[in-house]
Amino acid sequence: MKRPVYLRGMAAACAAGDDRATIADACIAALPAPAEVCFRSLGGDVVLPYFRAGGIGTATPRVAEQALDDAVRRDALALYFGSSSAGITLHERAYVAALAAGSDGDAPHGGPLFPIHAPDQSRAARELRTALGARGPYYTLNTACSSAANALLYAAFALRDGLVDAALAVGIEEENRLSQQGFFSLMLATRERSRPFDVARDGIVLGEGAAALHLSADRGGARWQLLGGASLCDASHPTNPSAERIADTIHAALDDAGVAAAEVSAVKAHGTGTRANDQAEALGLRRVFGDAMPPLTSIKPVLGHTLGACGALETVAFTACLERGRVPPTAGFADADPELGVAPLRAAAPWRGGVALLNYFGFGGNNCALLLRELA
Template sequence: MTLHVMSANAPAAVYLRGGDAVSAAGRGRVALADACLALSTTPAQVRFSSLGREIELPYFRALDAGAAADAVLLQVARTALDDAQLSAARRRRIGLFVGSSSGGIHHHERAYAEAYANNAEALPIHRPDQSRLATWLHQQLHLDGPSYTIATACSSAANALLYASWMLREGRLDDALVVGVEIENRLSQQGFFSMMLATRASSRPFDLQRDGIVLGECAAALVLSREAPTAQPAWRILGGATLCDTTHPTNPSADQIAATLRDALADSAIPAARIGAIKAHGTGTRANDLAEGLGMRECFGPSLPPFTSIKPVLGHTLGACGVLETLAFTACLDRGSVPVTRGYEQPDPEIGAQPLTATRAWSGGPVLLNYFGFGGNNCALVLDRER
């Protein structure tokens, strides 16, 4: 079922006008490009108990827990707005779009741990509202425009970018602040471990020996605008697509991924042959990488563009990866390079395609960015740079 595909002849341009991020790579676009091109990040470790055993997993940590993480998120959003150089009036009426997989669950976990220490019967779930972060940001930034929360698992922030771009393209908004946030929490860590999707070593997207994801956290923000930026490369969101895969509750379908990519190209009015590079979702799990690889081959045929995954450098930031990886990938391309896929060594003959193992020069042209959500929501974006 297709959720929404806009007409390809909508006239308005949608630009990336400002942005910022805090991740395992550090702060800002420069740090993201440095890390992705030099493969310079190292995961920390998280520990928890599961069925009486002590579990230790790698984790790309970037934020201090609790209130400090919220403060960083607010600072990132403000920096992105400053970077966009909007007038005071436009800044106030900007539309806010927040994409997150876990929302404010870290606050609930802390509240429960504190209450449980005093009362083993405590159940202190305070306002289990997925929109809490958006409401708080809207108030802290003194915004008057509309506010939206999108929670579609790992495609959350990508869908936030896509729906914001469609609203700008339709003329419903002049500008949009799109925020992706994922803060360390036990629910995500233990959940992926219990599903046997978390590796104890390192993420190896598309590799024959891949055995799971390494999670990470971040706060990232992008400002979209109908007006081009003046002091930085002019990246445009040409279009995209978001589809629901109903073939299975958890296992992705290559056919549905291919359909998402074709619809994204159609919405952008870009033929497949013009795509110069693909930022794959590339989680490092058996089923996801297989479906994505086969889906890309089904869409592009034998002329599959060079593709890569940057999750082994930044971690899988779940619902926030749409904003973080868009910032990171465009920052790498601005340096003229498509980064390699860290950890990839052995081809998987079942996939029949290999990600980049050496940095590839990039001199311009449309690119495709894949974001696929656990449970069947798939999103793809098409971007290009005007200068």
């Protein structure tokens, strides 16, 4: 018999704040506050908006500790760590330091200026595990923008099947130039603000953040139950998602959670603000819900698109909003796109409990959908 999975504790830090209450206030009030980044591309200066939090790497252990309660056994705590570029930030810093020193670092074989001898995406997870004193199994998941969502889902699967008794799912994204320049080169970054599902949407605004969720088979004082979810791969195209496969992912998540589409009371869309992603997600949602679309929103215009961390950060933020009895609006949304057939909330809507669907989709066709229920 499969065990239930409860979210015993949640914590986050991002540009919108460093606690759930502050982050929820920003989402409900739709208060985006991006900073700017500047870099050179093709011989010219590029200035883009960016949701900078600062000190996310050093803040992550604190965020993780805030999500845990005193009852958890650290010797058995499993860690599921999701990020799309946690190691990249460390590598960029090492390169800058080596360049400034005019050396190749301590490369054992000499050669060109290149201090990244052993790229290691799991280093951040190992360091966090040590800082927490956790001695259970640990895993690093890197599935682009669904990384932390998959960390949550696979932690839930392990708990449900009795493989672990307590788990911590963590998502982290730190500012780095590779991501900024990469999305700019793909012509997916807006120079203004993200406007998910709007007819004039023209790209994403990146951001950084960290979030942690404590999962347990024992309810304790938990207010949320993770009913289930699904992670499917869309192999049709590396960057352009398919509406059909998004619908397949949501249907699989509903089946796994034992929930009918009609039971869903709110949808937190992935809602990046790009032409192709929003179109595929909107059409995929219509395949699932038809004309009976639940209240729909994207909170990326307030938090920034935190890439691999968004599965954790947006889950923490969205549930905090729902606990206040509000489904937050989509900041920046003004005019509906007739091709999409859906319109997200322009103003906060009442939440009266029930089941929430949370979507997270990433490059490479890494689709993940989660179903959460607010407990009485």
